[in-house]
Amino acid sequence: MDDIDSEIVDILAQDGRASFSAMGRAIGLSTNAVGARVRRLETTGVILGYRAVLAAEKAPS
Numbered sequence: 001m002d003d004i005d006s007e008i009v010d011i012l013a014q015d016g017r018a019s020f021s022a023m024g025r026a027i028g029l030s031t032n033a034v035g036a037r038v039r040r041l042e043t044t045g046v047i048l049g050y051r052a053v054l055a056a057e058k059a060p061s
Contacts, residue, residue, distance in 0.1 A: 001046060004029065008037055009046065016050045 001009075007027045011018050020034040027034075041047045 001041075005037060005041060005046070008034065008041065012038075012047065012050075 004027060008023060011023050011026060020038065021031045023029075024031050024034045029037075038047065
């Protein structure tokens with residue numbers, strides 16, 4: 001994992017729904033390059049998944 005991968009992971013940790021194009025603009029890579037890096041991070045087990053964080057008081061019981 002290099003510095004660019006670390007930036008991608010940081011962005012996704014803050015916003016798991018960030019688009020490849022938005023991440024690319026933020027770090028200076030093409031959409032395709034970001035997508036390839038994210039897929040590699042997923043297949044190598046760095047990124048294990050994505051999830052929604054719910055507000056307990058607003059979630060149905």
